[in-house]
Amino acid sequence: MKKLALAAAVLLSFGSAAVAQQVKIGIASEAYPPFASPDASGNWVGWEVDIINAVCKAGAMDCVITPVAWDGIIPSLTSGQIDVIMASMSITDDRLQTIDFSNKYYNTPTVIVGAKGVEIAPTSEGLAGKIIGVQASTIHEAYVSQYFAQTAAEVKVYQTQDEANQDLAAGRVDAVQADSIALDAFLASEAGAACCELKGAVADDPAILGKGVGAGIRKGEDDLKAKLNAAIAAIIADGSYDAITKNYFASSIYGG
Numbered sequence: 001m002k003k004l005a006l007a008a009a010v011l012l013s014f015g016s017a018a019v020a021q022q023v024k025i026g027i028a029s030e031a032y033p034p035f036a037s038p039d040a041s042g043n044w045v046g047w048e049v050d051i052i053n054a055v056c057k058a059g060a061m062d063c064v065i066t067p068v069a070w071d072g073i074i075p076s077l078t079s080g081q082i083d084v085i086m087a088s089m090s091i092t093d094d095r096l097q098t099i100d101f102s103n104k105y106y107n108t109p110t111v112i113v114g115a116k117g118v119e120i121a122p123t124s125e126g127l128a129g130k131i132i133g134v135q136a137s138t139i140h141e142a143y144v145s146q147y148f149a150q151t152a153a154e155v156k157v158y159q160t161q162d163e164a165n166q167d168l169a170a171g172r173v174d175a176v177q178a179d180s181i182a183l184d185a186f187l188a189s190e191a192g193a194a195c196c197e198l199k200g201a202v203a204d205d206p207a208i209l210g211k212g213v214g215a216g217i218r219k220g221e222d223d224l225k226a227k228l229n230a231a232i233a234a235i236i237a238d239g240s241y242d243a244i245t246k247n248y249f250a251s252s253i254y255g256g
Helices: 002-018 047-058 070-078 139-147 161-169 180-188 190-195 222-237 240-246
Strands: 022-028 062-068 100-106 110-115 131-135 154-158 175-179 196-201 213-217
Touching: 022 047, 022 070, 047 062, 047 222, 047 240, 062 070, 070 213, 100 222, 110 139, 110 161, 110 180, 131 139, 131 161, 139 154, 139 175, 154 161, 161 175, 161 180, 161 190, 175 180, 180 190, 180 196, 190 196, 213 222, 222 240
Parallel strands: 022 062, 131 154, 131 175
Antiparallel strands: 100 213, 110 175, 110 196
16 A cells, blocks of 8 residues: 555656646736737737747746736736736836846837827927827836926826827827837727827837837746746747737837
């Protein structure tokens, strides 16, 4: 009986070792198409969701997508409620004081979109006297505060980009700033196409806008960081990254 019990224990230990460790991947609970948004059935879909699934498969990780309110997503990571942030979070010096990041998995320009027929340039002078909308707790809020707040008539801060876009379409703000791909989706919508147009990209400032988007992790988790970096490199090398991207965008968004 003792031998049988010992054999069972050994088999159990081998079975446990074969099970991949569960990794909770935090995404923003607010819809952010075409990167991540819930479909009619409540399932999360989009480019970033597909990339998460590909990274987890390449890294042999048992991942669970876990929606978290954007303004609390870093505290959720540092407190252990989630293990990784993959929510279009830019790698910035400010965030690196609190958390660590994987290598980037995309990098796109920051742009200004404004009302049609209104002369606006993506500069401090071009936005003078205008009302600008940005999403709270983002690199865009920090950038607008640094470069445009002194000359703008008002900076309106929203909990979601969708709310900012809705106010732009309704004429309550003159312009919004966000990632180019996110605003491309808005301009392709019925409301966006009717009201608004691209005004151009803002001047780059890596200290504020970051060095691309990476997966956020807790400091000191070097094994997880290495696994994520290897998985990101693997899906780029085997063509999975480009195959996913072609389902959503006309060209690569990996960036320089």
